[in-house]
Structures are given as C-alpha cells and as structure tokens.
Amino acid sequence: MSDPSPTALAGKVALVTGASRGIGLAVAESLQAAGAHVVRLARGLADGTTGRRTDLRCDVTDPAAVERAVGRVLSDRGIPDIVVNNAGIFFIKPVAETTPDDFSRTLAVNLTGPFLVTRALVPHLVGRGAGHFVTIGSISDHVAFTGSTAYAASKFGLRGMHEVLRAELSRTGVRTTIVSPGPVDTPIWDPIDPDGRSGFTKRSAMLQAGDVAEAVLFAVTRAPRVDVTEIRLLPTVYSLRG
Ligand SMILES: NC(=O)c1ccc[n+]([C@@H]2O[C@H](COP(=O)([O-])OP(=O)(O)OC[C@H]3O[C@@H](n4cnc5c(N)ncnc54)[C@H](OP(=O)(O)O)[C@@H]3O)[C@@H](O)[C@H]2O)c1
Numbered sequence: 392m393s394d395p396s397p398t399a400l401a402g403k404v405a406l407v408t409g410a411s412r413g414i415g416l417a418v419a420e421s422l423q424a425a426g427a428h429v430v431r432l433a434r435g436l437a438d439g440t441t442g443r444r445t446d447l448r449c450d451v452t453d454p455a456a457v458e459r460a461v462g463r464v465l466s467d468r469g470i471p472d473i474v475v476n477n478a479g480i481f482f483i484k485p486v487a488e489t490t491p492d493d494f495s496r497t498l499a500v501n502l503t504g505p506f507l508v509t510r511a512l513v514p515h516l517v518g519r520g521a522g523h524f525v526t527i528g529s530i531s532d533h534v535a536f537t538g539s540t541a542y543a544a545s546k547f548g549l550r551g552m553h554e555v556l557r558a559e560l561s562r563t564g565v566r567t568t569i570v571s572p573g574p575v576d577t578p579i580w581d582p583i584d585p586d587g588r589s590g591f592t593k594r595s596a597m598l599q600a601g602d603v604a605e606a607v608l609f610a611v612t613r614a615p616r617v618d619v620t621e622i623r624l625l626p627t628v629y630s631l632r633g
Pocket residue numbers: 408409410411412413414415432433434435436449450451452477478479480481500527528529530571572573574575576577578579580
C-alpha cells in the first residue's frame with residue numbers, strides 16, 4: 392500500500408487500547424500519521440496530551456477505569472470515530488500447566504477488556520450513526536495450536552463477540568472489522584524465545600507491527616459504504632506448531 396494521505400483521517404478521533412508498544416503503538420502512529428487525533432490506552436502510559444496524541448493510563452480489565460477513560464475521551468475529544476481493541480496478552484503452556492489465574496487473566500485482558508470498551512462506546516457511535524470498531528484478533532481466533540488453551544479461548548471468544556457486534560450494528564452505519572494476524576515480531580514474544588524453539592516462526596520471518604497497522608489503516612480509510620469485515624495476515628514463510 393502506498394503511504395496514506397496525511398489528511399485521510401483529518402478531524403477524526405481514534406482510540407487504541409494497548410498502544411504503548413507492539414501492534415497497538417504501530418496502529419496509533421499510523422492513524423496519527425493519517426491525520427487522526429489518537430487516544431492511546433495502556434497501563435504503562437502517563438496521562439497527557441501532545442499535539443494530536445492523548446495518553447490515558449487504563450487497565451482495560453477494570454470496569455471503573457474503562458468508564459473513567461471513556462468519559463475523559465467523550466468530554467475532551469468527543470465521540471471516537473475509530474475504536475481499536477488491541478490490548479492483549481499471550482503465553483504458551485499445556486492445559487494441565489495452565490493455572491486458573493493464567494486462564495482468567497487471559498480472558499480478562501483479551502475478552503473482557505474489549506467488551507468493556509465496546510459496551511461503553513456503542514451507544515455513542517450508534518447515536519451518531521457512524522464509526523468503526525476494529526478488533527485485533529489472531530490466527531488463534533480460528534486455528535487451534537497446542538499450548539494455547541487460554542489464548543484460543545479468549546481469541547475464539549473475541550471473534551464470536553465481534554461477529555455478534557457486527558450483527559447488532561448492521562443497520563446503524565457503524566462498521567466492524569476483525570484483523571487476524573499470524574505471528575508478529577513484537578515484545579509479546581520476548582518470554583517465549585521462538586528463535587530458540589523448534590516449530591516456531593523465526594522472529595526475522597514474522598510480520599512486522601507496521602504490517603498490521605497498514606491493514607487497520609486500509610479498513611478505516613475505505614469509502615463509508617464499504618465495510619471491510621475481516622482481514623487475515625500471515626508471514627509469507629512460516630512454521631506453525633500444530
Ligand atoms: N505479536 C503477535 O504475534 C500477535 C499475533 C496475533 C495477534 N496479536 C494480538 O495483537 C495484540 C497486541 O499484541 P502485541 O504483540 O503488540 O503485544 P505487546 O507488544 O505485548 O503489547 C501489548 C499491549 O497491550 C497492553 N496491555 C496489556 N495488558 C493490558 C491491560 N490489562 N490494560 C491495558 N493495556 C494492556 C500493553 O501495555 P501495558 O503493559 O502498558 O498495559 C501493550 O501496550 C494482542 O491482542 C495480541 O493477542 C499478536
């Protein structure tokens with residue numbers, strides 16, 4: 392894709408969760424480069440605004456924190472035009488070694504977080520009759536991998552929730568896109584060390600965060616009549632453990 396016009400999203404407000412690093416950071420930077428004012432949410436960000444970027448510290452698993460952050464966005468920036476549910480966590484363990492806390496924490500971040508953000512904003516986007524929810528899924532939202540009990544449960548669930556959202560919003564003017572990448576070279580892989588394990592795509596062959604950001608930007612810059620329902624991305628050369 393050629394570089395988008397720096398005014399393609401001028402005047403638009405985008406909210407991106409998990410935007411302090413990795414895919415979320417790349418998405419935030421690319422939406423900002425296309426002219427949007429971007430609100431980044433993550434636990435490790437300090438509140439503040441610089442130019443067309445606002446940062447809000449927010450744990451998306453905490454209903455009160457999400458309510459507070461969404462309230463700030465609505466009062467300070469207005470109704471977001473683009474909402475990207477990206478924050479997520481990932482680990483690999485066989486089911487018997489997955490602790491109840493591992494499991495519930497993964498569902499809390501990857502599934503409850505997007506639910507809380509979406510439910511707080513749906514009435515506003517629907518009331519305006521325009522807007523775009525983008526869900527960052529994963530290849531694990533439609534393919535099963537060993538060691539992925541919790542992650543697959545969260546991402547298959549996220550796909551299900553996203554599909555229901557699309558059905559509920561189909562007559563409202565609000566668009567919905569799920570972007571499902573294979574392995575992307577981000578800090579999420581640091582504790583796993585895929586280069587040192589067999590059966591994993593090497594980091595140098597993985598997608599880059601910017602590749603996913605390009606897919607998001609493509610979806611949100613189509614003509615309003617076009618809803619890009621789903622984008623799946625894989626590295627051209629990959630090795631996926633089964
Ligand atoms: N990398 C891959 O191979 C890959 C492939 C397919 C899909 N994905 C998906 O892409 C998304 C981003 O992954 P990534 O690879 O970019 O991961 P990453 O580099 O580890 O970044 C994760 C982001 O989520 C934020 N986050 C984590 N827990 C949070 C919480 N409770 N509340 C708010 N923010 C939270 C982190 O910020 P703080 O720690 O500061 O909160 C960080 O900004 C995830 O949904 C992941 O499942 C990744």
